[in-house]
Amino acid sequence: MKQVLLSGIALIFLIAAAWAPQWLLFLLALALAKGLVVLGLLLLMRTGLVSFGQGLYFGLGAYAAALLAHRGGLADAALMIVAGTACAAAVAAILGLLLARYREIFFAMLSLAFSMILYGLLVKSSALGSTDGFHVQVKQFAGIALAAGAERRVFFAVSVVATLAAGWLLHRYLASHWGRLSEAIRDNELRVEYLGASVYRVVYANYIIAAALAGLGGAFAALAVGHVDPETTYWTTSGEFVFIAILGGTGNVLAPFLSAAIFEALRTVASQYAPNVWQMALGVAMLAIIMFLPGGLWTLVRRKAA
């Protein structure tokens, strides 16, 4: 049943890739890109960690992908996606050595600090376009030249496939021993150590996985928007990811994508009809979620299924 549901969702998205108007395609592409970042946050939250700095890896993924095309002369979307993901994972492998030692507010603030350091560097770097960033033009995927005007649709279709693969892999991971161990760490680190497992290793691994997913999302965002700027690493962007994670809840790997789509739609509508107070609409939505659905929107899906 689940496979049928997932196949149906994938089919709808792939049809959207072919037929949907550009504005809808853009909205969905951003929702998928952000959903990937939040998928990583879901893993961290299941381990008991909240990162206010996933913008660091989202931005790194976006910039690494964009730089490959802009400066490296390798304007191939497939290579850019790999570069964005690998760059985020590599940086996380270094920073994770330190961050995996911290918990709660210290972890949250340290991750925020690192993302703001990158933001500061990008803003001061005129070679990278400073606050304006720079454009990304890509007309090739895996060596195949793309017809003019079809690039966005191809990138979106690729992001649908990549998102499905990432969601399925994370679902398998969460159902595995390491997934259960992550939840055990959230509940009781002391007992995990007394049972003979290294909490540090699990947290470190999960941190890198979350960063890789954020890098992947960043690369797709760069391809969808066709532009990168330091805003991707700013704390409000990281806050947005946490917002989406709380909106959807951590109950299922589909929750981040559901909530990311709702978030993007809510923001689009709210900013169109109330351009000066759209953040207030988001704030009210968050208040309602925390008060009435503390487990996030996925609670509704679960209740209906039960």
Added chain:
Amino acid sequence: MSAILVTEGLQKSFGAVSAAADINLAFERDSVVSLIGANGAGKTTFLNMVTGYLRPDGGRVRFDGQELVGRSPREITALGLSRSFQIPQLFQSLSVRENLLVAEGIAHAERVEEATDALLEKFDLASYAARPAGLLPEGIRKLLDVAMALVSKPKLLLLDEPTSGVAADEKFGIMDLVMTAVRGQGVTVLFVEHDMDIVSRYAARVVAFYDGRVIADGTPAQVLEAEEVRRYVIGDAPHAA
């Protein structure tokens, strides 16, 4: 018979309070030993030092020929020493079955699912398998805590007050289940206990603590009759002026 656990000159202070003062003990393999003493006597501090949670101020702890001081709880568990806790340390949001699956997964059991089912049966936990650990009655929490400690097939099992907080009529049932589970497994058991009926029934040897010192060590009959133990632990003899 050789000793599996030996402590020499073990010392620990918390400020001006001495929780362990020159503790010299040796525990034989396959024995069942009870540690008794009033609250604050130093029993749990002793367990915490042996299991690596606290580093002693001085002295040595040798387990199966290996020095334990300076090792982490994780390293000590890997050597074959496991423990349960006075307040059961469970994964509250996970079910009883998932708690055991986590423990089995860490212990690298070959057939994790089958091993978990066997453990649920052995500890009479099958009817609670799907219930979150945070919603269990205290007696079941204690059993699950001990069951998780046994998953790694330890050579030495330390139980910190396995029956505290449990209804009087359930205490013997819990201890019977635990002792049945370890019997014939070659596991040495050290348990901290306040209930002298439990101590008399299950321990072959009793070590009494008071003020960070060992005040008596012997069979249950010898120790429970000792004047210092009656005065400071059991409380049925008048205190010295």
